[in-house]
Amino acid sequence: MKSEDTILAAVAGFVDTLSFVALFGLFTAHVTGNFVLIGAGVAGFGRGVLLKLIVFPAFVGGVVVSSLLVRSLSERYERQGARLLHAVQAVFMFGYCLAGVWATPITQPESLAVTVAGIVGAFAMGVQNAHPKLIKRPGVPNTVMTGNVTQAILDMVDMLSADTAESVREAAHARFATMMPAIVAFAIGAIAGALGYRYTGFWALLAPACALAVLALTTGEHERAALPGRT
Template sequence: MHKPQGSAAVAALLSFNGGFVDTAGFLGLAGLFTAHVTGNFVTLGAALVLGTHGIIGKILALPEFILVIALARVAGAALRARDLPALRVLLIGKVALLVAFFALAVGYGPFPDPDSPAALLTGFAGIAAMAVQNAVQRVHLSTLPPTTLMTGSTTQATLDAVDLLMGSDAAHSAQIRSRFGRLSLSIVYFAAGCAVAAVLYWLVGFWCLLLPVIVGILSTIIRTEAVPA
């Protein structure tokens, strides 16, 4: 399979954005995870037990995530059937959703009540953007390491590290070493996104969400240059 040029840069930018948007959403929207659904199950349980706010958004996050992924899948198939650049269009759509997330958060935030309509709409924009990124990752960029699911990546990277330390045949070791390197970088970039988001949110609040918009635009440009279609 042909490996497009710029794939490492795209993986780095998407991983950074995954960590950044997830952290910023968590800090500004009462513990709402925008990039993955597992955390919302945990925080929903905590909210129900402790009686804290943000319950509605956490309940609706999963069905919205599923719906957006399904729509992205259908849209991608329809675009490819018409010989249109599905990957490019979906990445641009994700950037548009990040712009909406940024504009709503800055325009209506901060949110003392995360269950208010404005807060819910803001969270839904962030979730939709990350759902599109997850769908694009699985369908169009499957050769790249996961950009939001760090549990699986950390597990595989640890297993690969142990296998490399234990030793194996040369061909197998080269494959493991390559995968370990890609996964490790993805984890580092995701962690960097989390750290930068935490610092910038503390300094400038929701204005920090301008950075993932810029990063999203860069990832779209790089991918556009790599895939002429």
């Protein structure tokens, strides 16, 4: 599915921003951001240092479980890996939604309900971070946009420079066209996540959860249809 990375980028932007707003600056998909905030918290700036430390193993768990699930598939079913990971992430995203609703109203980062919500959310996004490493296919990173934005800027420079070779310009244009939908989708998802939480609280997570469920049902359909014996 050509739009898979675009949808996943929107999911990442949505969930990461909602988590940041709702859970005392917690990034569920952006581990580097949590390291920065942990450092700031240790120095006395901000809240929720313990929460950020606790959810890191959950993120690791999401990556590990994803790897084990994909490795467990027989050669006959290896094409189902992407659908399996989308399904697992969808289940945990629904769980994150319910855990967040249970934790509401959120007042203390050290409370059990808030910790559970953070753990489930981080696990879900650990699955998404592991996905492109485990399922080899053409695509772009869809959870963190720093590398995509950097490459897009470099490609723009190549496209706009008069002395750029035509082959380099064409390659830059192709990369730029591939990356921009994910970058834009992440930005839109981030805005939607913040607005969704403002108006509906953690129920807003039903949107990315449903999007992941749709991906679990539809990813790879065109590939299976093209297999010998399919009509």
